[in-house]
Structures are given as C-alpha cells and as structure tokens.
Amino acid sequence: MEITSTHYHLVKHIKDDKFSIDEIYKYAICFKVSAKQFIIAVFDTSTRRCLAYEKYEISENVELIQALEQIYKDHAFISAGYWKKLILISTLPAFCYVPEEFFSKENAIDFLRLNVNFSVNTSEVYHFLHTQQRVVGIFAIEQKLWRWVKGKYPYQEVSCIHENSAFLQGVLSEPNELEARNLHALISEKKLTLLSFKQGNLHFLNTFPVFSTKDFVYYSLLVIEKLDLLPSDISVVLYGDVSEKDAIPQEIRKYVKQVDFGKKPKFIQIGFKFDEVPLHSIFDLLSVGTWLS
Template identity: 25%
Template sequence: MDSFAAAFKQSQRVVDDAFDVSASANAHLYFCFGAHRLRLGVLDTERNKFVALEDYESSRPVSVDGAISYLESLTATSPILQQKAWKAVRIAIKSQQFTLLPATLFDVNAREEYLQLNAELDTSTEIVHDYAHPRLELINVFTVPTKLQAWAEGHFQTSELEFVHQTSSLMEGFLHVAERNTRPQLYVYVDKNYVTLVVLHESRLEFCNSFYFSSQEDFIYYILFVLQEKKMNPDQDNIYVWGELLVHSELFDVLRKYIRHVQFGKKPTGVGYSYRFDALFEHRNFDMYSLHFCE
C-alpha cells in the first residue's frame, strides 16, 4: 500500500436504523472518488431514501494510486464495500481531467482529441469516458484512473456500473435545485483546495470549471473573475455555496467580504434522507447526493 494511504481516516458514518446492508440488491451505491477523499452513499430504491453514508478523508496529500490502495483495503472493513451486488453503482471522479462539448458536435471516436485540448492525457494510466447531459445538450468527456476502473469492474461484477465526472453530478444537482430567474445564477462547490463554479441561466449552462487554489486570494479571485465575465454584480446577485466550507472559516470570511449575498445551499429535494442525516450540515455531500439525478 502507498505509504500516504495511511493518511486516510473515517471522518463520518451515518446509518439508518432500518438499513440492512445485505439487501444491497435493492439499493444504489453512490461513490465519490478523489485523491484526498472517498465517500460512499447508499440509496434505498424502494423508499427512494438515502440510508447510509461513509466518509474517509486524508490529512495530507495522497497519490491517486495511494487512494486506490486504501480503497482496496476498505473492502475488509467497510460494511458497504463488503457488499458486491448492488442494483446500480455510480462513481463520480474528482479531477480536472474533463472537458465539455456541445452534443451536436460530439464524435465518440474523437474523445481523446477533445480532452487533450484542456488536459494532459496519459492513456497508460487513464481511460476516457463520456457522459451526456440531455437537458443541457452537452457531453462531458473525462478520464477514469485505469486501476480504479479495474478494481470497480472486478469488485462489482454483478452490478450495473457507471462512471461520471464530479462536475456532471454537480451540474445535474444544480439544475434540480435551480429556480427560474431572469439573471444568471452562480453555484459554488468548495472542496479541499478546489472550487467548482457553475453558472446557469434559465436552465442553460453558461459556465463550468474547477480551479485549484492554495490561498484565500486565489479562491476569491476565481469567483470574482467569473462574476465579472458573466456580468454579475457581487453587491446584488445571490451566490449559493455547497461543499467543505464552514461559517466560521477564513474562506467564508473572504467570501462575505467581497460578496454581499452569500447563501449556503441545502440537500437536493426529490429524494428522501434518513433522520440520521439531520446531524450533517445541509450544504455538505451535495455532489454525492446529486449522483441520484445522473440517470
């Protein structure tokens, strides 16, 4: 195992009293994979309700191979991963290896060429995938680590398996919660050292990108840059925020310093949640919950 994989620790676990993990054949497993974080969520399809969540975070930088090694070790300890037969398994990949294309221009045989315009592609360690967004009329082209795909296909042999990019999950989730508005709306998802910014205007995508930041200055710069580019007003327009951001944090303070109307988002509606999820912050885990809408 990569020595960095030891940095992972379970940070959260919630389980509904009535959840029977052995009934996985009637449940969906939603899984967010990133080099610094692994998150598992279970949706009971008969009740259309989230019934379990396991969250694992690293305390220091970890390689993708290290995260995969830790994931493999979890199959011995995680009750969720010990189950291999699910009705469906959907895995979201957190990375900057993605590009968006109009559906009318997409050619599946040119996926690698599309991706190489925005990312450095290593076909020896990555496999190219695509995911269609019919309502947005676009295709998300992205990569999946070869080792992760091999593990998933081997572990969930009898389950329907699908990979999507984290931005696809977020876009579908934001579409689900968006209210029709004559003004563009900026949706912000904050992760560890990454911020994903999505602008929707009347159910049309006007912007989507994920940025790495190492300081408060970088963080607010990207947000103000997108506001300026989309001709939005930081003193008038509402900004909605999800993800790993706390009210009493330096990042939230800098947001409030430059943007007047900042609101924390909530869990998406249209799906239920065990009362055990009431103990979690409403604005966290949005990317995982929104995998439910990536049909």
C-alpha cells in the same frame, strides 16, 4: 464516530434506520475517490432516499489502492456483489463539456485533449449526457482505480460520472436556481468549481485551484467579470468544504449582494440521522441520486 487503521481513518458514518442488508439488490452504491479521500453513499433507487454515508481519509504515505483494499476487507457491506447500480465518481481535473449535437463517442478523447492535458495510458475516458441541458460531460478516470473497482465487482455494471457533473445535476434539480444572478461555488479538496446559468442554460462551468480565501475571492470575482455581471447583483451559493464560520463567506460578502449555503438536492430523501452533517457539504454526492431509477 472515528475509526482508525494504519491505512485510513473513518471520519463520518451515517446509516439510516431504513437500510437493510437484505434489500441491497434495490440499492445503488456510489464511490467518490481521490488520492486522499474515499466516500461512500448508498441510495434506495425506488425512493431516492440516501441510506448511508461514510467518509474515509487515506493515511499519509499510503497508496490509494492499498487503502481501498483494506477498507474493502474491513467493511460490513460494500463487498456485496448484487447492488442494483454501482456508480464511480471521478475527481480528476481532466474534464470538459460539449454541446450534445457536436459530440460523438468516437471523438471523446480528442475533445478532452483539446481542453486538458492527461495521459491516455493511465486513464479511462467516459462521458455523461445532461439531457435537460443537451450537453455532454467528458472526463477521465484513473485507470488503476477503474481496474480495482472492476476487479472487486466483475459481474456488476459500473456507471461513471464526474464530480462536476454530479454537482450540475443537483443544481439543475431546482429550476429557481438557474438564473444569471446566482453563482454556484463548490469547494472540494483545494478545488473551486464555479457554475453559472443564463436563461436557464448552462453558461459557465470550470474548476480552479484554491489554497486560500484570497484565491476564492479572486476567481469568483474574475468569473463574474468575464460573465459581464456586476458583483453587487450576484448571489453566491456555497457548497462543499466550507462553513459559516470560515473566512470565505465572510470575505466574499464584502463584494457580492448575498451569500447563501446550498440545500439538499430536490427529489432526494434523507432521514433525521443526516442532521449530523451540513447538507451543503455533501451536495454533489447526494446529487447522484437525482438521476437514479
């Protein structure tokens, strides 16, 4: 299904048969937003079932907020103001992770400034506690995006999470994946996030720019080396904007023990209509459902 306007085009639309406009008060709606994409997911919080997924691409030379206004105006249900939860997923490169014992809300901006350059004048800073790992993700959200969401949903509490924290939450849902021999790789909009564990604890998480297969291989092998591991012992698990037909899995197989594709996060339910989309490609978005209740 593809719907095009002057501001955007809808490239993927999935709606589960169990979706009911009359039960929106039980649902969580998630917005993942970047300069070029707007992605929507809806979950039933009582069952953790993903009921809807839509992906929009913003038209060339169109401002993000202008495109969001048009989608909001055209959309069948996102303008409803009585969602149980509304979650905004940041895709900005401004993020860092600190142990829970060192974190304080008052120092969140200072922690972020130590790790990345960002503008306090154009950003809002938030944090997310990964209880299982006792680590806090600190991240920035574009201020004009935050104001747009709050303007559209003035009576709705808005929760925020970074895309990397969503990715981390999804991987954490499967304890067997938390081994040093697994390197988890999320590819999204020319960014590569690499995630590794040691004895079940978060050991490495960072994002790199990738514009080619060569970049992917370079950063993957660099991180493996920095972690004092041997490529021949490593299984790379791929998520996001990559498929079996792409050059990336074919090339990295030359260096590592095994290459797999991620599956649906544990505890998340989906219907048969999601057969239309490879689940590893929406893993980070589905992962938001792992902490809904």
